[in-house]
Amino acid sequence: MKIDREQSEFLDETISRWEEEQLLDPATADKLRNSYESKAFDWRRLAQIAFWVAMACGVIGLGALLVDDDILDYFRVPYETPDAVIAALSAIAAGWIFQFAYRRKKKEPQKIFSNEAVTFTAVMLTANAIAYLGKTLGGSSQHFSLLILLSVVVYGILAMVFHSKLIWIFTLLSIGAWFGTETGYLSRGNWYFMGMNYPLRFVFFGLLIVLAGKWMDRGKRMKEFANVTYIAGMAYLFISLWLLSVFGNFGSLESWYNVPQ
Known part of the structure; x- marks a missing residue:
């Protein structure tokens, strides 16, 4: 039996005292000591947490790069690289890195972690390629959810080809982003879509993802992604329920503020 170090030290001291007081014979004391062992520090878990934190920082960094016009202008001044060229170079680099990974x-x-880090780099380059492709085809269009849908398709295919749960996570994140932006576009900027605000919409969306995870668990081809899909669906569901419990079905903060709490 594996126990914490503090518990192990406590048991060692207790058994030694009982042995000194002759409450236990040496054979029984040794038998008790051999019945447990102290847990070693879980370096693998620490590395996993550090890896996920690094990925989150990478996503935030790429988002800041794509959104902040000042940063983009800083890179454009010395190079003046067209968006189409950036999209093409990013796609080529992503394809090469995917093959290498x-x-x-x-x-x-x-x-495991270094392989996933290489895959994560390719995923970020893919996102960059899709973003600049959207700028090339028409940055003034408000229907940018189509680009997010394209990323869903690309990530989904790559996840199945490479059997990568990491890429599948980005597929689930992208499909959530697509659902939110597409319903916002269809509502023509209105806070409500079919009478539902964003948290209420994502309650039903989360339920669909949970059911999809259950359905995938019954098959063979998508079974490897079933657990990840189920967890993502539960995350969507419970975060949406929490927001719904706080804000209700109000469309904006102004309308929520005007209601007596």
Whole structure:
């Protein structure tokens, strides 16, 4: 039995005292000591947490790069690179890195976190390529949810080809972003879509993702993504329920503020 270090030290002291007081014979004391062991520090868990934090920082950094016009202008001044060229270069680089990650994963499967880091780099370049493709085709269009839908398709195909749960997570995040932006577009800027604000919409969306995870668990082809899909659906569902419990079905903060609490 594995126990915490503090518990192990407490048991060691207790057994030693009982042995000194002759409440236990040496054989029984040794038997008790051998019945448990102290847990070692979980470096793997720490590395996993650090990896997810690094990925979150990467997503935030890329988002800041794509949104902040000042940063984009800073890069455009010395190079004046067209958006189409940036999209093409990002797509080519992403394809090469995906291929490299696939070969590396086959050759060195034990290097889990470094392999996922390489895959994450390719995912970010893919997002960059899609974003600049949207700017090339028409940055003034308000129907940018179509680009997010394109990312859903691309990430979904890549996840199934590479059997990568990491890419599948980005697929689920992208489909959530698409659902929110598409319903916002269809409502013509109105806070309500079919009488529902955003939290209420995502309650039903989360339920659909949960059901999809259950359905995938019954099959064979998508079974490897079933658990991730189920967890993502539960996250969508409970976060939406929490927001709904706070704000109700109000469309804006102004209308919510005007209601006596």
